[in-house]
Amino acid sequence: MSTVELTDVKTLRKRARQHVEQGAVTEGYNADREQILRLLNESLATEWVCALRYKRHYFMASGIKASVAAEEFLEHATQELEHADKLAERIVQLGGEPDLNPDNLSKHSHAQYVEGKNLEEMVLEDLVAERIAIDSYREIIQYIGESDPTTRRIFEEILAQEEEHADDMADLLKGL
Numbered sequence: 031m032s033t034v035e036l037t038d039v040k041t042l043r044k045r046a047r048q049h050v051e052q053g054a055v056t057e058g059y060n061a062d063r064e065q066i067l068r069l070l071n072e073s074l075a076t077e078w079v080c081a082l083r084y085k086r087h088y089f090m091a092s093g094i095k096a097s098v099a100a101e102e103f104l105e106h107a108t109q110e111l112e113h114a115d116k117l118a119e120r121i122v123q124l125g126g127e128p129d130l131n132p133d134n135l136s137k138h139s140h141a142q143y144v145e146g147k148n149l150e151e152m153v154l155e156d157l158v159a160e161r162i163a164i165d166s167y168r169e170i171i172q173y174i175g176e177s178d179p180t181t182r183r184i185f186e187e188i189l190a191q192e193e194e195h196a197d198d199m200a201d202l203l204k205g206l
Contacts, residue, residue, distance in 0.1 A: 045057050052125060053123065053125065054123045054124070055123075055124055055125055059178070060176075060177040060178070061174065061177035061178035061181070062177075063124055063125070063126075066124060066174070066178055066181055067121060067124055067126040069170050069173075070117050070120055070121045070124075070126070070181070071121060071126070071128065071129045071138060072138045072139070072140060073117050073140070073166070073167070073170070073185070073188075074114055074117040074118055074121065074128055074129065074130070075129065075134065075135045075136070075137075075138035075139040075140075076138075076139045076140045076141050076162075076163055076166070077110045077111070077113045077114035077117060077188075078110075078111075078114055078130070078135050078139070079135055079136055079139040079141055079142070079143050079159075080106075080107075080110045080139075080141055080156075080159050080160075080163065081107045081108075081110035081111045081114065082107075082143065083141075083143050083144070083145075083155070083156065083159065084103045084104070084106045084107035084110060084156065085103070085104075085107045086145060087099075087100075087103040087146065087152040087153075087156065088100050088103035088104045088107060090145075090146075090152070091103060091149055091152065092149065093148070093149050095149065095205065095206060096149055098202070098205075099149055099152070099153060099202055102198050102199075102202060103152075103156070106156070106195050106198070109191055109195070113188045113191070116184050116187075116188070117184065117188075118130075120180070120181055120184055123180075124181075140162050140163065140166045141158075141159035141162045141163060142155075142159070144158075144159075149206060150203070150206045153199055153202045153203045153206065154199075154203060156195075156199045157196060157199035157200060157203060160192055160193075160195045160196035160199060161196055163189075163192045164189065164192050164193055164196060167185050167188060167189040167192060168189060170185050171185050171186060171189065
């Protein structure tokens with residue numbers, strides 16, 4: 031059983047009417063909102079850079095094994111954009127603004143945009159980027175801890191899919 035004391039309903043109702051312009055960010059929000067917004071925007075940039083790299087790889091894949099890889103590239107590009115949408119929505123919920131300025135995406139992304147000269151290099155670069163995202167998101171989850179459970183859950187969901195992506199790329203790499 032938890033040692034946390036629950037607030038009485040009268041107090042909850044009173045506090046809910048204070049600072050209503052802050053939307054979902056209530057008095058009970060314990061995280062450093064500016065730091066969380068920075069991490070969310072960096073992760074947003076990472077997802078966009080990865081989606082763009084996957085899209086390029088989808089179009090540029092050639093060779094005898096290209097069709098299987100291209101399908102994975104396209105699926106991953108779509109999923110990376112879904113991740114980006116979740117992150118952008120959370121940024122807005124916390125009163126921030128998603129930074130989608132193309133000039134800033136590669137500057138703030140944790141992963142790099144590496145084109146790759148052939149199918150093997152493309153798969154390798156995608157695997158490296160996934161591994162960067164995995165470590166980065168795992169650290170963000172640990173940093174957030176219990177201070178912002180909603181943002182933590184979003185990162186946990188994205189992390190699980192990034193691990194699947196890394197598995198897919200590792201399998202593809204073995205088959206090349």
